[in-house]
Amino acid sequence: IAMLSGNTNFDIYNVTCGPGHGISVGSLGKDRNEKNVNGLTVRDTIFAGTSDGIRIKTWESSASTIVISNLVYENLQMIDVGTPINIDQKYCPYTSCQKLGDSHIQIQNVTLKNIWGTSRNKVAVKFQCSKSFPCKNVHSSDINLKHNGVDGPAITLCENIKGSATGKMIPPHCLN
Numbered sequence: 154i155a156m157l158s159g160n161t162n163f164d165i166y167n168v169t170c171g172p173g174h175g176i177s178v179g180s181l182g183k184d185r186n187e188k189n190v191n192g193l194t195v196r197d198t199i200f201a202g203t204s205d206g207i208r209i210k211t212w213e214s215s216a217s218t219i220v221i222s223n224l225v226y227e228n229l230q231m232i233d234v235g236t237p238i239n240i241d242q243k244y245c246p247y248t249s250c251q252k253l254g255d256s257h258i259q260i261q262n263v264t265l266k267n268i269w270g271t272s273r274n275k276v277a278v279k280f281q282c283s284k285s286f287p288c289k290n291v292h293s294s295d296i297n298l299k300h301n302g303v304d305g306p307a308i309t310l311c312e313n314i315k316g317s318a319t320g321k322m323i324p325p326h327c328l329n
């Protein structure tokens with residue numbers, strides 16, 4: 154499932170997702186005329202064997218300057234998922250988009266609550282936000298994700314993000 158330009162107020166629940174790429178917002182940022190994405194709830198869902206669980210993907214050096222806001226992710230089980238939580242604002246499938254600048258898409262008001270299970274990648278939670286438009290108002294609570302591999306426990310990556318965390322946090326969070 155992918156939320157694209159102009160999608161608003163979706164409520165996705167009770168889905169068993171996989172194989173595939175999980176449930177995403179984007180990719181966005183490729184076209185100048187894109188519209189905001191506002192209001193998405195994903196809840197009571199199982200991801201099994203997907204490359205990502207929940208993902209927000211915007212192009213590096215994006216053409217549009219839209220806002221992605223008011224997203225709620227709640228009660229999600231991850232079973233052997235590549236990267237269970239993945240905000241990627243450096244999406245760049247072609248070498249041509251490197252060096253052209255940051256994503257100009259603002260991500261804000263994101264709630265992540267009660268997400269558990271297993272990750273194939275060591276970076277189980279990735280928050281790679283735009284340097285020019287840092288993610289803001291991201292709240293995380295009760296996350297319990299274990300790395301399935303042999304190279305140590307799961308970790309979180311934070312770049313250019315403002316937010317907070319409460320409750321159980323495995324891997325340890327890096328929000329502030």
Ligand SMILES: *[C@@H]1O[C@H](CO)[C@@H](O)[C@H](O)[C@H]1NC(C)=O
Pocket residue numbers: 167
């Ligand atoms: C969720 O899916 C299950 C299995 O398909 C179904 O039995 C149940 O009624 C669904 N629950 C809701 C709230 O739709």
Ligand SMILES: *[C@@H]1O[C@H](CO)[C@@H](O)[C@H](O)[C@H]1NC(C)=O
Pocket residue numbers: 220222223261262290
């Ligand atoms: C984000 O949340 C804040 C505080 O709840 C609210 O004032 C603001 O309007 C929200 N932003 C958007 C784009 O909805």
